[in-house]
Amino acid sequence: MTDIALAVENLSFAYGAKKALDKIGFTVQSGECTILLGPNGAGKSTLFSLITRLYDSRQGRIELCGYDLKRQSLKALAKLGVVFQQTTLDPDLSVSQNLRYHAALHGISRKAADKRIQEELERLDMFERRGEKVRLLNGGHKRRVEIARALLHKPKLLLLDEPTVGLDMPSRQAIVEHVHALVKQQDLAVLWATHLIDEIAADDSLIVLHKGQIKAKGKLTDVLQATNCADAGQVFQKLTQNPEEQKYPAGHKGSQV
Incomplete structure (x- = not known):
């Protein structure tokens, strides 16, 4: 049975009166790339800040490779590798x-x-x-x-927070291919936050996050079937935008990258 590298249960977080995450829950398996897809302001960066313990939440639970993040922080964080959106070199x-x-x-x-x-x-x-x-x-x-x-x-789990933002297409593609190869070769678990549709592989898992809530989760093929959509771009549009809005997220065919 596949090991669970990350388990998030009933997790909420607010900035004062503004709720950034609202009782979300999901798992990421070893040997699996999970794409966290959502528009700006969806709560992606807040979630990553909680997983890395830059922020602390009073509501919910996060477990890394079997270690409770609050009670066993050192052991849990030792299993984690992170690439933040802003460079830290x-x-x-x-x-x-x-x-x-x-x-x-x-x-x-x-x-x-x-x-x-x-x-x-x-x-x-x-x-x-x-x-x-x-x-x-x-x-x-x-x-x-x-x-x-x-x-x-x-690490057993790699967090990638919008790692290809601002890069040219060849650089983006090289990183996407490298990370997906690591998942298969090293049984690595990856949680990849993005809004770029073309970074999603056919066998990836998908979490659609919008306004602090999970709108869909599961294998990409299952999410497509459940939402009656042809591709991830349509899923994004259907679950995160108003019906009258017709724009696809960046990276979808027909949009600018």
Whole structure:
């Protein structure tokens, strides 16, 4: 039976009187890429802030690889790798220096860290650039470094918060292909927040989040059948927009990327 990497139960969060998440619940399995699809303001970033414990919720429960996030925070967060929407690399350090610093925070020895750094950078075709300062890299290459960093401590769950925003099409496609390959090769669980329809693979799971509520969840094929839609773009439109609105989210055919 497939292991559950992330379980969210009855989770709510509010900014004062404004409710950002309203009693949501879902699971992410090992070896599964789950796309968290929603427009701006849907609650995606709030959810990620709760999973990473940047925020704390009084309502609901989050479990990472069997560890309760509140009661067993260190053990739970040790299973987590994260790529935030805004870059968090030190621009004045080299690629290797950034990755070694992250490895040291996780208690990885220098010898083991160098081996893992080489492995992850080679997978992303970035090893030859390991000595370059981060500020000299373009957006796509910075994202590759951040993905490599997030995987150094061998997490069971990878969170990706709009990781391809602002990248050109080749860079976006390379990251999408790399992440989906990791899911299959390493039995990795991925929760990928996006509003770009073309980043969704046919065998992905899908969560549609709108105004803090889950409107649909399950395998993409099951969601399409349940909503009587032909593709994810139609699902997005049907569940998150007013009937008179005819725009598809970015990345859907017919829209600008």
